[in-house]
Amino acid sequence: xxDQDHNGQLYIETxxxxxxxxxxxxxxxxxxxxxxxxxDSPKQADTVLFNTCSVREHAExxxxxxxxxxxxxxxxxxxxxxxxxxxxxxxxxxxIFSRAPHVDLVVGTGQLAEIPRLxxxxxxxxxxxxxxxxxxxxxxxxxxxxxGSFQSYDPLRDPEMRxxxxxxxxxxxxxxxxxCTYCVxxxxxxxxxxxxPSQIAQEIRVxxxxxxxxxxxxxxxxxxxxxxxxxxxxxxxxxxxxxxxxEGIERIRFVTSYPKDMxxxxxxxxxxxxxxxxxxxxxxxxxxxEVLKKMxxxxxxxxxxxxxxxxxxxxxDCSVSSDFxxxxxxxxxxxxxxxxxxxxxxxxxxxxxxxxxxxxxxxxEQRFPDDIEDSIKRRRNNEMLNLQNSISEEDNAEFIxxxxxxxxxxxxxxxxxxxxxxxxxxxxxxLAAQLMGRSECDRIVVFNGNPRLAGTTAQIQVDDCTGTTxxxxxxxxxxxxxxxxxxxxxx
Ligand code: SAM
Ligand code: SF4
Numbered sequence: 359x360x361d362q363d364h365n366g367q368l369y370i371e372t373x374x375x376x377x378x379x380x381x382x383x384x385x386x387x388x389x390x391x392x393x394x395x396x397x398d399s400p401k402q403a404d405t406v407l408f409n410t411c412s413v414r415e416h417a418e419x420x421x422x423x424x425x426x427x428x429x430x431x432x433x434x435x436x437x438x439x440x441x442x443x444x445x446x447x448x449x450x451x452x453x454i455f456s457r458a459p460h461v462d463l464v465v466g467t468g469q470l471a472e473i474p475r476l477x478x479x480x481x482x483x484x485x486x487x488x489x490x491x492x493x494x495x496x497x498x499x500x501x502x503x504x505x506g507s508f509q510s511y512d513p514l515r516d517p518e519m520r521x522x523x524x525x526x527x528x529x530x531x532x533x534x535x536x537x538c539t540y541c542v543x544x545x546x547x548x549x550x551x552x553x554x555p556s557q558i559a560q561e562i563r564v565x566x567x568x569x570x571x572x573x574x575x576x577x578x579x580x581x582x583x584x585x586x587x588x589x590x591x592x593x594x595x596x597x598x599x600x601x602x603x604x605e606g607i608e609r610i611r612f613v614t615s616y617p618k619d620m621x622x623x624x625x626x627x628x629x630x631x632x633x634x635x636x637x638x639x640x641x642x643x644x645x646x647x648e649v650l651k652k653m654x655x656x657x658x659x660x661x662x663x664x665x666x667x668x669x670x671x672x673x674x675d676c677s678v679s680s681d682f683x684x685x686x687x688x689x690x691x692x693x694x695x696x697x698x699x700x701x702x703x704x705x706x707x708x709x710x711x712x713x714x715x716x717x718x719x720x721x722x723e724q725r726f727p728d729d730i731e732d733s734i735k736r737r738r739n740n741e742m743l744n745l746q747n748s749i750s751e752e753d754n755a756e757f758i759x760x761x762x763x764x765x766x767x768x769x770x771x772x773x774x775x776x777x778x779x780x781x782x783x784x785x786x787x788x789l790a791a792q793l794m795g796r797s798e799c800d801r802i803v804v805f806n807g808n809p810r811l812a813g814t815t816a817q818i819q820v821d822d823c824t825g826t827t828x829x830x831x832x833x834x835x836x837x838x839x840x841x842x843x844x845x846x847x848x849x
Contacts (some may be wrong), residue, residue: 362842365389365481367397374411375421376613377547377576378444380527382409385443385473387516392474401422401431405439405477414715418446425458426688430500432460441465441482443473445546455488462486464487467547468493468508468532469513484695496545508533508548510563522815524571530558530597531577535639536616537656538643539721540714543578550578552585553736557591559601566606571813572608572765579616581624594825595627608815609765611800614681616642617657618664625672636673637707637800640665641681646693646823649686653725654801659700666704677707677799681735684742685714685735694738698832701745707800709746709824713739747825754801754823759832761817764795768812770804803828811835819841 359746368389372382385407386396394798400406406423411417421442432438440559441463442454448466462480467475476489493507496638510532520526535550536542541807575597583594594601598610610633617640628634639722645651646659701709713735738767769777773792790806797803797814804827805818814837820828 360780365393366395366404367399367402368394368407368409369397369400369403370409371400371424372409373417374409374413374445375580376527376574377529378409378411379521380576381467381470381511383446383519383527384511384513384515385409385470387519388471388474388513389477390516390519390752394477400428403438405441407441407443407473410444412445412449412546414712415717416715418457419448421456422448425454425461429460436486437481439477441477443467443470444618445542448546448715449542451460451490451492454706455490462488464490464492466489468494468511471509471513472510472598472780473675483498485825490683493548496548501549505549505551508551510551510553512553512557513562515568516564520570522812523569524765525574526565526570527573527574527576528558528561528565529577530575530594531583534578535722535795536656537540537578537654539652539719540686541712541718541726542720544661545719547578550582552577552583554585554587554799555597555600558597559604562601562604562607566604568605569813571607572609575610575612577612578614579614579619581615581619581621593621593623595621595623598631598634600625601769602633609632609635609798611635611637614641617642617655617662618698620669622668622672625669628676629673633802635798636676637679637798638669638676639681641710642700642703643681643683644686644693645697646689649693652688652722653683653686656723659696662700668734675799676778677801679708679710679800680702680704681710681712682737682742683712683714685730685732687714687722687728687730689714689730689738694741698741698745700747701742703750706746707753708750709742709744711739711742749821751825754825754828756824757801757820757828760820762797762801762820762828762830764803764816764818765799766793766795766803766807766811766814768793769809770794797828801828803830805830805832807832807835 370382370386372378397403403739408421410421420665439462442461443465444467447464454464463476472491494504498785507604512529530550533550537544576830578579581594585592642662693724716723791809792804793807803818814836817833818830820830
């Protein structure tokens with residue numbers, strides 16, 4: 359690359375969901391093609407991007423604080439380009455310029471392809487210019503116009519940008535049309551649009567050629583996927599069958615599922631396609647029918663129970679995880695206890711538990727007061743976390759003495775921290791580190807082994823557990839292309 363091609367240093371900070379992680383990966387890959395290099399210093403960077411989340415207020419506060427910290431850096435280096443992209447950009451738009459006037463770019467979720475051009479124009483302009491690229495609001499045009507203003511951003515992938523070389527996210531749909539009353543996603547990510555199956559299959563083939571073994575299909579309500587191509591209607595079960603054929607891909611998971619769209623054909627596909635993991639993330643959100651109705655989730659606890667019974671009957675070894683919101687408008691102590699009862703009954707593998715955060719522009723904000731005190735929300739959140747944790751620990755204990763098949767991801771979080779503390783390598787020190795991976799039912803498993811095992815499949819004997827982790831030792835591991843061998847002791 360010539361000096362001319364060198365566009366300086368890029369810093370990017372990503373908050374929020376897996377969809378945001380994928381968006382950042384793709385934007386960084388496009389900018390690297392334009393000659394940018396990544397840095398971890400926002401102060402020194404020539405371009406700073408924040409990929410943002412609006413689901414809860416806390417996530418937005420974090421970004422406004424980070425922007426505030428850059429005010430003087432921009433004053434000292436006016437040519438620094440600062441951009442806000444993603445959900446908050448689509449939601450707040452000009453408000454971002456008024457709260458942080460040193461921001462140059464505001465780019466919504468449906469306009470990410472524009473980022474390289476917008477940065478170039480900002481940099482090349484003689485006078486300071488602020489640029490905004492956002493999609494239409496959900497009432498600002500015809501369905502066609504609104505849908506067209508949210509572009510799915512899935513350019514060719516740069517293998518170096520993935521968190522690990524053998525795992526990748528693949529977006530199969532964008533947007534959401536469920537309009538749960540508390541949620542900003544239908545306006546920040548626009549109408550639900552499924553990508554053509556042939557395009558998805560092609561993307562997965564390229565990823566497999568690049569060495570990817572595990573793919574995670576992404577969608578806000580991923581099991582609502584449907585697309586008609588060449589006269590044939592593809593739903594998620596059909597798509598799974600299609601991509602299951604891809605040579606090199608060993609594991610497929612999909613998140614997040616919507617309870618009402620958990621059809622029998624999908625459950626049968628999970629049961630019958632060996633590469634599809636025995637894991638479903640299907641948020642219940644609340645255990646009280648009155649609250650579910652106020653949330654406009656479209657199902658009752660009884661409907662959810664019926665779905666869980668079908669899951670257990672079709673895929674007995676399937677694990678299920680959930681999301682919950684505590685302290686939603688008017689939530690009584692009785693209603694909260696019903697949610698606790700639901701956690702006891704359904705024994706989720708794990709649950710993501712959130713305190714309700716009122717979001718401007720949502721139906722809940724317009725219709726119901728956010729009347730549960732924060733101290734009560736916090737207490738209910740802790741009660742839920744403690745209950746879920748004790749259930750997870752009991753269920754994890756059932757695995758002690760069993761073998762699980764794990765795709766080794768690399769050093770565990772604690773091994774990474776330890777490595778950061780050990781600045782000097784000690785001569786003769788064991789090469790074995792604590793590694794982590796996930797089982798076929800998505801449980802986190804840690805064990806000692808050689809870091810070179812990353813990307814291979816290992817059989818782990820489970821010896822112990824916590825509420826979040828199975829702790830084990832390696833029995834066998836894949837030597838090459840799926841064959842298994844007894845592992846020599848790694849030291
Ligand atoms: N589409 C997914 C679904 O419906 O299950 C979830 C998408 S949302 C980004 C992730 C989770 O955030 C939701 O499942 C919900 O529990 C939580 N969430 C959404 N809006 C929220 C709000 N206003 N306050 C607190 N939590 C919220
Ligand atoms: Fe939000 Fe509901 Fe859509 Fe999930 S299904 S993204 S919670 S509106």
